[in-house]
Amino acid sequence: MSSKLLRGTFILTFGMVLSKLIGLFYVIPFEALVGAKGSELYQYAYIPYTLFISLATGGLPLAVSKFVSKYNALEEYAVGQRLFKSGLKIMMVTGFAAFVLMYISSPSIASFVTVSKSQNFTVEDITTVMRAVSFALILVPFMSLIRGYFQGHQSMGPTAVSQVVEQAVRIIVLLGGVFIVMKVMDGSLVTAISIATFAATAGAVGSLAVLLWYWKKRKDDIADLLVKDKGAVQISLPQIYKEILISSIPFVFVGIAMPLFQWVDTLTFNRAMANIGQAKMSGNALGILNFSAQKLVIIPMTLATAFAMSIVPTVTKAFIENRMDTFSNQLNQAFQILMFLTLPAVIGMSILAKPVYTAFYGYDALGASVLETYAPAAILFALFSVTAAVLQGINQQKFTVLSLLTGILIKLALNIPMIEMFHTEGSIYATTIGYLAACLINMYIITYFTGYKYRMVIQRTLLMAAFTAGMALVVGGAEWLLAPVLNPENRMQSVLFTVICAGLGAIVYFILSVKSGLAIQLFGRRIERLQQKLRLKF
Numbered sequence: 001m002s003s004k005l006l007r008g009t010f011i012l013t014f015g016m017v018l019s020k021l022i023g024l025f026y027v028i029p030f031e032a033l034v035g036a037k038g039s040e041l042y043q044y045a046y047i048p049y050t051l052f053i054s055l056a057t058g059g060l061p062l063a064v065s066k067f068v069s070k071y072n073a074l075e076e077y078a079v080g081q082r083l084f085k086s087g088l089k090i091m092m093v094t095g096f097a098a099f100v101l102m103y104i105s106s107p108s109i110a111s112f113v114t115v116s117k118s119q120n121f122t123v124e125d126i127t128t129v130m131r132a133v134s135f136a137l138i139l140v141p142f143m144s145l146i147r148g149y150f151q152g153h154q155s156m157g158p159t160a161v162s163q164v165v166e167q168a169v170r171i172i173v174l175l176g177g178v179f180i181v182m183k184v185m186d187g188s189l190v191t192a193i194s195i196a197t198f199a200a201t202a203g204a205v206g207s208l209a210v211l212l213w214y215w216k217k218r219k220d221d222i223a224d225l226l227v228k229d230k231g232a233v234q235i236s237l238p239q240i241y242k243e244i245l246i247s248s249i250p251f252v253f254v255g256i257a258m259p260l261f262q263w264v265d266t267l268t269f270n271r272a273m274a275n276i277g278q279a280k281m282s283g284n285a286l287g288i289l290n291f292s293a294q295k296l297v298i299i300p301m302t303l304a305t306a307f308a309m310s311i312v313p314t315v316t317k318a319f320i321e322n323r324m325d326t327f328s329n330q331l332n333q334a335f336q337i338l339m340f341l342t343l344p345a346v347i348g349m350s351i352l353a354k355p356v357y358t359a360f361y362g363y364d365a366l367g368a369s370v371l372e373t374y375a376p377a378a379i380l381f382a383l384f385s386v387t388a389a390v391l392q393g394i395n396q397q398k399f400t401v402l403s404l405l406t407g408i409l410i411k412l413a414l415n416i417p418m419i420e421m422f423h424t425e426g427s428i429y430a431t432t433i434g435y436l437a438a439c440l441i442n443m444y445i446i447t448y449f450t451g452y453k454y455r456m457v458i459q460r461t462l463l464m465a466a467f468t469a470g471m472a473l474v475v476g477g478a479e480w481l482l483a484p485v486l487n488p489e490n491r492m493q494s495v496l497f498t499v500i501c502a503g504l505g506a507i508v509y510f511i512l513s514v515k516s517g518l519a520i521q522l523f524g525r526r527i528e529r530l531q532q533k534l535r536l537k538f
Contacts, residue, residue: 019163020302026171027295031361033178034192037120040287041193044121045129047266047290048102048109049136049200050259056098056141059248059255060087061148067240068152077225079240084149086237088142095141099134106130115271120283125190133197139204146211153222158214162207170203250397253404254388257438258298258381260404261431262290264411269427272419285366285424292361293371300345301378301385316393319450328452331390335457337522338386342379343461344468344509350375351475352501355494363489366424373425380435387442399445407438460518467512475505 031039064087068080110126143162150158177195181187265286273282315334318326349356353372354363361367388400411434418426446452478501479488486493513519 019167022164022167022171024295024299026175027292028360029175030178030196031292033175033182034189034196036284036287036292036364036367038178038189038193038196038287039291040283041121041125041129041189042196043262043287043291044110044113044126044266045133045193045197047259047262048130049133049197051256051263052098052102052134052137053140054252054256054259056094056137057091057144057252058094058245059251060090060244061141061144062251063148063244063248064145065148065151067244068149069154072153072225075228075230077228080149080152081222081226082237083240084145087145087149091141091145095138098141099137102134102137103131106134113266113270115274115279119270119279121190128190129193129197132194133200135198136200136204139201139208143204143208143211146208146215150211150214155214155218158211161214162210165210166203166207168203169206170199173202174199250388250392250400253401254385257384257404257407260408261411261434262294264408264415265290265427265431268412268415269419272416272426273423275416276420276423278423285370288364288367288370289374289424289427292367293357293374296349296356296360296371297346297374297378298381300342300349300375301382315390319394324451327450331446331452332456333522334386334390335383335454336460338382339379339457339461339464340513340518340522342382343464344471344505346375346378347468347472348475348502348505351472351479352498355488355497355501358489358491358494359498362491363494370424370428373428377428377432377435380432380439383439384435384442387439387446390446391442394446394449396445396449400442403438403441403445406441407434410434410437463516463518464513467509467516467518470512471505471509474508475501478504 034042064080064083067083071077071079106127107123110123110130114121114123114126147159147162150156174196177199178192181192181195182189269286269289270279270282273279273285278285315327315330318324318330350372353375354368357364357367357371384403388397388403391397391400411430414430414433415427418430420426422429443454447454479497482497482500486497488494488497510519
């Protein structure tokens with residue numbers, strides 16, 4: 001891999017991680033300002049917005065990145081330029097169309113999720129916040145395509161910087177606006193959340209300004225490339241868009257997998273809770289499920305998936321070159337790294353659900369209970385992402401549509417009866433079963449087309465499970481010893497409680513994995529160097 005590509009990958013990864021961290025920690029002051037009711041109202045708007053964004057972009061920004069890179073490698077720079085200019089027009093049209101559609105359909109969507117007068121918010125309230133966020137749809141697709149174009153030129157800086165600026169501007173406007181409305185003007189919660197959702201538009205403006213600045217700065221370099229264009233390839237835009245349509249649909253589905261599952265909850269949760277006489281508390285529970293707890297659950301999933309996904313390009317290359325031994329070895333490593341990082345993280349989060357939830361949002365018995373049940377599902381979220389990426393690598397990405405639709409149908413079928421039986425946790429069980437089915441289908445398809453066997457992954461996962469059990473005993477023991485000293489229901493004390501217990505658990509898991517040789521087999525010399533620096537002897 002070239003040093004330019006390595007540097008670009010690092011910059012893009014760093015920008016994504018920093019952006020996600022900003023997006024994670026803003027929830028602490030946000031929750032303090034608006035409470036659980038505010039989080040409930042916020043997620044009513046943001047989940048459909050995420051789906052509309054995916055429909056508006058249709059995978060085109062990623063496809064532009066891929067095709068620009070492909071034709072640049074052939075020195076056919078004009079082809080990529082034509083695609084980019086055409087794509088900008090399409091994104092302007094689809095973005096505006098998505099805005100109009102969301103704006104017009106907001107009352108209908110709001111009326112569907114509002115099933116009882118005892119709920120916290122009316123149809124008008126939900127419609128207002130949905131319409132506030134819909135304006136961002138005009139800009140985000142257009143902005144995303146420019147990012148894709150820069151990435152196609154192996155220039156990751158504009159994307160990374162614009163992502164961080166977008167997130168920073170969004171959070172500043174969100175928190176500043178909410179604070180002014182709630183604390184200075186003593187305004188309504190609906191007005192505050194409307195500003196919070198409209199902050200997505202402000203973030204998009206900030207990001208677009210950064211991208212346009214980069215465009216002006218690099219305009220001459222792009223013009224120089226066009227002078228060097230060979231002009232030997234004659235391909236029409238309809239031909240390119242046909243290929244894009246075929247290849248991008250699976251990416252769109254994978255990208256909206258989690259929002260789709262959340263959307264099922266948005267449409268059915270309140271109705272199911274009303275059926276069992278729990279309509280009054282359903283909104284608060286849904287806010288915890290789809291916003292507060294979900295933000296925490298995806299932390300271990302994001303980190304583990306990032307590590308595992310870094311191996312996928314190597315897996316793809318080995319498959320294309322028909323080096324099946326290398327393919328199996330690399331896939332073994334990807335799955336093992338995924339389980340190695342995710343398994344202890346989610347079990348630890350589940351055990352420490354009360355102090356972890358309290359540290360972020362303040363004590364809430366339902367929140368702690370939901371997080372305790374929800375955390376293990378992150379294993380399946382991460383596994384779905386990695387298996388879908390592998391299917392892409394072996395050119396069988398169409399099956400991700402099949403697996404995801406199967407999972408969604410299972411979620412739809414089970415959600416209401418599960419919620420009626422187990423209340424809020426029932427939704428988590430339905431999500432877990434749906435994701436499990438999707439993962440099993442993906443895994444079977446990988447075996448069917450490659451002959452890959454999961455024997456080693458299963459064996460190593462059992463070993464990791466044993467280490468995790470040892471870690472869990474230590475964490476549980478530390479929790480029991482600290483309970484009389486530190487109150488996990490106190491916000492400040494819960495932070496110290498979590499750090500001590502999680503730290504002890506991490507040390508135990510690290511020692512067990514290094515002493516057994518597992519960590520060295522997965523991460524190689526990096527672990528050996530760390531061991532030497534820390535002067536650890538086992």
